[in-house]
Amino acid sequence: MSALTAVTAPGGQTSPPALPKVRVAPDERGFFTDAGKPFVPFGVTYFRPGTGWAPQVWKQFDADATRKDFARLRALGGNCVRVFLSFGSFYQEPGKLSPDGLAKFDQFLTLAEQAGLYVQPTGPDHWEGLPGWAQHDRYADDHFLSALEQFWRLFAIRYHGHNVIFAYELLNEPEVPWDTPAMRVKWNAWLVKHYATTTELAQAWGAPSDRKLEFGSVPAVPKNAPPGRELLDYQHFRESIADEWTRRQVAAIKSADPQALVTTGLIQWSVPMCLAGPFQYSAFRPERQAKLLDFMEIHFYPLANGFYEYRNDEDEARNLAYLECVVHEVARCGKPTVLAEFGWYGGGKPAINGGRHPAATEEQQARWGRKVVETTAGEACGWLNWGFHDHPGAGDVTELIGLLTADGREKAWGRAFHELATRFTTQPLPVVRARSRPTLHWDLYLTDRKAMDNYRERYFQAYEAETPP
Secondary structure: OOOOOOOEOOOOOEOOOOOOOEEEOOOOOOEEEOOOOEEOOEEEEOOOOOOOOOOOOOOOOOHHHHHHHHHHHHHOOOOEEEEEEEHHHHOOEOOEOOHHHHHHHHHHHHHHHHHOOEEEEEEEEOOOOOOHHHOOOOOOOHHHHHHHHHHHHHHHHHOOOOOOEOOEEEEEOOOOOOOOHHHHHHHHHHHHHHOOOHHHHHHHHOOOOOOOOOOOOOOOOOOOOOOOHHHHHHHHHHHHHHHHHHHHHHHHHHHHOOOOOEEEEEOHHHOOOOOOOHHHOOOOOHHHHOOOOOOEEEEOOOOEOEOOOOOOHHHHHHHHHHHHHHHHHHHOOOOOEEEEEEOOOOOEOOOHHHHOOOOEOHHHHHHHHHHHHHHHEOOEOOEEEOOOEOOOOOOOHHHHOOOEOOOOOEOHHHHHHHHHHHHHHHOOOOOOOOOOOOOOOHHHHOOOHHHHHHHHHHHHHHHHHHOOO
16 A cells, blocks of 8 residues: 555545655654655653553553544644553463454554554553563563564564554663573673683782682672772673663564664663662663664653752753753764653642652643753654653652643643644754763763762753853
């Protein structure tokens, strides 16, 4: 079927022409469609309120409600929805996709295309239950990785040629664990590959003479290990686990659909700028991941100084400096970069954390959302708010993060979103002006929290010096 051929929907109604294929632009600053137009993904992660927490997107799928939501999102200028797949609805058994889940996803794609929205499915996760076979190391265990490869190969074969799928996202916020049985085996294999002898290893680590190191039985490095070569080696090993995890899944998708775009949704502590300690680093290093993916995604929430509570201008500035740094470090890898999750609460007092956080107005939420988009425009070339509606009962800021309230009333952030969507999807993205910022010494901050904290303060001072009041 031609990408521009109208189709007849059930009931004899003619649907809009099928959406054209989205591709990465030749200069890799963004995207374009086969219709010859730039494409700036601007939308939301989609789930509905009233379906529990975590939301039961598929077990409680409501086609009529989804159709209405998609029409409203399109009216607000949105052009893309990101949606979680789940083991519970799509992949209970390795090597076998669930017919019921696929039937619902088929409906979802049809509804999205009729509304003029692209879809980004996010790889299977725990939202609707995790089968026993998947309750193990999901990053280093080869049996699990083989099952993931099978999932993506089957899924990409089924949806080959469906232009409404903008891209496949391997997983939401992947993070390599610190220590598992499968990782210990691969850690020792990594050491053998990088050191000729245990004597060389001991010298590199500065190990005391009474410490016995034997290939095959070297334990994981403790989370509280001091800065040094041993901890850095372990961080690099964890990065190798992340690389292999990504490589295998991308290869599986591309074997079924070479033209498919593939990404993964990196959490903000994939950049060592604001971590509780080296152990919090996700190990998905953007410059390494960029070699494997078609474009980059990063998620960001304002946590530079704890839970952001809109208290003063300095708190806002510190979080914007943190945001700027994270997005820059991802974008400088040379691939298009989408801020694929962002947002914050507004329009009430959060119930989370015992209700200790102050209320925030809808206008405060809208101001923060606007600042996020405008601060990153040019380095980011797409934005997806976390959630369409508020979601009462959620275990985090999701309860008050939507463009709409739970009962469908448009919030101040929804109006600001509409304005931003109109501006950034109809005009060329701005060119980022030159700025003076300290260099992020990646390997140092992977091992030394004190040095990382010092860097964050220097970055903030540089940001403040060049940001108009």
